[in-house]
Structure formats: C-alpha cells, structure tokens
Amino acid sequence: MDDSQGAVLADPAAAATTLAEASQSDLQAAIAVMGENMRVRSVTPLLPAPHVSEHLCVGSYTHGTVGVDDVGRIVGLVAVSHLQPEAPVEPATLTAVARHFVATSGAEGNYAHQNFFGGDDGESIGKWLKRHHLRFSSSLVMEFGKEPVVNTAPVPHAPKK
Structure with missing residues (x-):
C-alpha cells in the first residue's frame, strides 16, 4: 500500500x-x-478511526509464538497517528504499543486511563503516547479461538457554543 x-x-x-x-x-x-x-x-480488519487517520503507523505484537515470526496464540495490531511525521517512529515503539494492548485486552474500563504495560512509573497509555508524539487510532487483539477485542479512539466532543 x-x-x-x-x-x-x-x-x-x-x-x-x-x-x-x-x-x-x-x-x-x-x-x-x-x-x-x-x-x-474469518478476517477481521484493523479499522483506523476516521478522525485519527493521518500519518498512520501500524505496529504488531505476537504473544505465545510457536517458533515462527508473527505466528502465535495472541496477536495484537495497533494503529497510531504520528504527530511528528518528519521523524520516523521506531519499530520497537510500535511493538511496545501493540504489546500494551495485547497485555491489557481483558482489562475493564477505558483503555486511555490504563497504566502503560511495561512502564515502571505508573504512566498512563495516553501520556506515554503523547510523550512519543503518537495519537491512538485503533487496536485489534485476536486470541486463538476467541472473539477479537477492538478499541477505537472516541470522536472528540464538539466545543459548546
């Protein structure tokens, strides 16, 4: 593409x-x-949020690999918008975001208020993304034999007049 x-x-x-x-x-x-x-x-698409679809980067993480890259028990994809498109996003950063969504796919509550998985300072995923100049668009986590877990960035509220 x-x-x-x-x-x-x-x-x-x-x-x-x-x-x-x-x-x-x-x-x-x-x-x-x-x-x-x-x-x-079945094929389940990763659908970026329409309002967060510029300068998209996609990351992936596979948990429980079986000896072949990208083949495992749980696979996570994440789409993020890069707020500084002139600078590249490191693949390790995209993998870290995807790993966060795989690790927290069963958690209750709003994903934006969860602590970033793998961080040691209690930083929320939202703050972590902001620090890395990224904006969340959507995520998809597929566990073998289960229904997908999908998160999509909410549409921002219109300012009150």
Whole structure:
C-alpha cells in the first residue's frame, strides 16, 4: 500500500491480489507450524478511526509464538497517528504499543486511563503516547479461538457554543 500511496485500494481485485502476494510467505510459515488442515474462517480488519487517520503507523505484537515470526496464540495490531511525521517512529515503539494492548485486552474500563504495560512509573497509555508524539487510532487483539477485542479512539466532543 505504501508503494502505491494508497492507489491499490481503488481496485478491490488488485488489492486482494496484492494482499495475497504479500502474505504468501507468512501463510506458508503459518501452515508449516499449524498444519495443512488450518483454515482461515474469518478476517477481521484493523479499522483506523476516521478522525485519527493521518500519518498512520501500524505496529504488531505476537504473544505465545510457536517458533515462527508473527505466528502465535495472541496477536495484537495497533494503529497510531504520528504527530511528528518528519521523524520516523521506531519499530520497537510500535511493538511496545501493540504489546500494551495485547497485555491489557481483558482489562475493564477505558483503555486511555490504563497504566502503560511495561512502564515502571505508573504512566498512563495516553501520556506515554503523547510523550512519543503518537495519537491512538485503533487496536485489534485476536486470541486463538476467541472473539477479537477492538478499541477505537472516541470522536472528540464538539466545543459548546
């Protein structure tokens, strides 16, 4: 998608072909680990919040890996908007955000008030993101055999007149 600057999304058939080609080696690795009888029963998209969709970066984290990159028991994806697009976001930073959402996917309450997983100073996820010049858009956590856990940034309130 980056190579075409999003143009591939204009033609669904071309997008499906591009996705199939790009994911072929990952699917082969997953089949090698999980067996040939593996079936994809559904696809759950990571849907960025429309109001937080500029300068998106996507991070991932896999928990309980089974010896192959990105194949494991729990997978988390996160989309964040980079507030300083002239500076790159480190892959480790994106992985840390995705790991936070995997670790807290069963937690109750608003994700924005949770302490950042892996931080030692009690900093909230919101403050951690702000410190790294990121704004949360959405997350998706899939645990093998369970329903996905989805979080999406709320629409900001309109100022009162």
